[in-house]
Amino acid sequence: MFFVLQQVLQAPAQLQTLPAHAETDAALMEQVLEEAGKFVADAVAPLNREGDEIGAQWKDGAVTMPPGFREAYQAFWQAGWPSLACATEDGGQGLPAVLEAMLYEMLSAANHGWTMAPGLLHGAYECIKHHASDELKATYLEKVATGEWLATMCLTEPHAGSDLGLASTRAVPLEDGRYALRGTKIFISGGEHDLSDNIVHLVLARLPESPPGPKGLSLFLVPKFYPDGTRSAAVCERIEEKMGLHGSPTCVMRFDDAPAWIVGEPGKGLNAMFVMMNAARLHVGLQGIGLLEAAWQKAHAYAQERRQMRAPGSASKAGQADLIGTHPAMRRILDTQRAWVDAGRVVAYRTALELDIMKQHPDAARREAASRWCSLVTPVLKSAWTDQAFTGASACLQVFGGHGYVREWGIEQIVRDARVAMIYEGTNEIQAIDLLVRKVLPDGGTALSALLTELATELGDSPEAERTRQAMTRFAQFTTEHLLAATRAPGASPELPFWLADDYLRALAMLLMAWAWSRVAAAPQASGPRWTDAHTGFWRWVWPEFDTRMAIMGTSLNAA
Known part of the structure; x- marks a missing residue:
């Protein structure tokens, strides 16, 4: 996580251009993340299974939470974790939004049920701060900011x-x-x-x-x-x-x-409420990343222990079984999920950085670019990565075979928990409609083209980077020359963009992932099996979906 923050996105240098974060350096950010990891591992993760099996209990209008939940939450707010990104004058710590985002990714991976409780705090804080009366702020703002x-x-x-x-x-x-x-x-x-x-x-x-x-x-x-x-x-x-x-x-x-x-x-x-909802949608995308990370960790660990049959091309002696992690079918599952997780982190952490830039950067043009990023990328992040959290966790369950279908291994809980993220905070279908119908088509694709042009300038000189540039150009031209023309043609069905919205969002997700992997590949220290396998997994197993989605949309336009 810190590698993405420091080496891929150069977050400290970006944040230090903002007056509020001029003193935020890499050492501070790494220390916060290390302490967050310790707290989540020690206080929150151990409650996950019991929370699922016992659950919240209702009686006569009162709800009793699972054992340990209250104690963990009281320790959580008293340690200052909910207030990371809240203003110091409101009882917060004034740290960058990206650190809060990374904390909630950890929490979601460790214990999604517990994390639902504090998950809306920052959105509620922003809503009260920007819209409530001074009297309400005096009573409620600091209590919500601190998480008390x-x-x-x-x-x-x-x-x-x-x-x-x-x-x-x-x-x-x-x-x-x-x-x-x-x-x-x-x-x-x-x-x-x-x-x-x-x-x-x-x-x-x-x-x-x-x-x-x-x-x-x-x-x-x-x-x-x-x-x-x-x-x-x-x-x-x-x-x-x-x-x-x-x-x-x-x-x-x-x-x-x-x-x-x-x-x-x-x-x-709704104007006041959308302050909460937009912040929540970034965090739901991070839920998808965290849950997929948790599923991959379980499946990867199992694949390094379980032996079954000889793998193709194995040097094992006849009659000996290989680790299932050496079998191509299992490597494909694991590398695909790893590719989604690592690219998702680049996209999500960049989005969190842009939130602070949008609010605080001294240059108006830079603030406008940050606003464009958040507007266009947030629905993609929420929809594509929660889709993958569910389908990818199900694929990780497959690595376990029959063992994955029983509770003992914990993977089936992740599949069940992940499903709701595709529904709440605006269903994934609504995210796709929001992207295409409300944000891309009204301005003729201008903002989207500007975003893709910006991303293209950040790519390196590798063959994959050139392939990504060509795909970005193809996508922008499809939007402005074909899709826009088809939707504005005389007699065009008003349903047309709604039919295409899901495929359009997924194709844009592929472009964002290709950009992310280009950034990872160009970063120092991006070596070793972990990065190599995930990089290969993206270009071999994930990237072909871009052509598939473009073909589907082209066929739909021709049919229309």
Whole structure:
């Protein structure tokens, strides 16, 4: 992880151009990551299996977390981990966002269920910091920044999932300036638990006589306990029985005229909430990377111990069995996942760096370029790497054969836990639509072409780099000369870009991976079997998907 940060991305040098991080050097970043690794390994990882098997328990509206979860969380926030990237004036440490991102990758790999609890903290912090009143900030901002109090994001309703404009939870003004919330929210991660002494709920609701649709939604804050110690009428009706993430309570929350404060302006609730959602989508992409890393580690270790048959071309004597890690079929599985993990880290850490650059760089043009990167790359990162977390973890299970299908080895839990990341924080299909329909087509592909031109200048002189440049040019030309023309042609079906969106996102993911591997190959010290095998795995087994996706889109355009 530090190799990618230091050698591939030269993160310390980039960060030192920002006033807030002028003193952030490689030694400091490495020390933070080393300590994070120790904490995650010692306090969080050992709870993973028991968290899955025992799970969160609901009784009479209260949720008891699995053994050890509360103690680990209390140690987590008291050690300052949730506040890494929060401002010092809010009780945070003021460190770069990329360190927080890398911490949460570790946490997701170690114990996805436990990590769901603090996973929304930074988004809630940003939402309160930028949109709440001074009075609300005085009470809640530092508590959320430090992680002393956990937070939720209450959006979904039984009839309103991806289409939040259908939300019907009501907010009625009260005489004291607050609002009474009434309605039911579902799929609320951490809506009730015993990890922290308070829970801050951020709830989308509709004011009386507000217009229908998303523009009629406002955002409200209601805590589990008010400042005077009384408990709010935010009730956990039950927790869901899920495929995975048993250590995370997914709650049905009922608000029985619970007094709440408005956050931001009336009717601008989604604007405030999207501050949380955009930060969350980067972290969901990192969940995919972390879970795939965990699956690869288990499968790789097993492949170095299990012997079965002679591998093709083996020098073993007749009748002797080779390690399954020497068999081409298993090497293909392992090298493919390794290629995804390492390229994903380059893309994700670069995205986290761009978040700080977008906020703080003194040059407006550089801030604009960072904003372009985050806008275009975040949906790709969230969608492609969570897809691969599930399919790749399933492939890693295959390395174990029948042993992978039983609980003893732990790989089946990763498969179950990983599946949800393809759904929440905007389904992967919505990520693809967001990329193509909302971001690429409206400006005629201008921003995308600028991004690809920028990436092309960062490539080296290797044959793979030249192949990547040609592919980038081909992709940009397809967008501007074929796709754009087809969607704007007289009589063109409005459905056309929606049919192509998934393939378009996957093709762009391949280009980002090719760029990442070019950067890795050019970095000092990128040698040894680990990097060589993964590099070969990308170009041999992953990269051909680019041509496949381009062919599918070409066929679809011709048919249209």
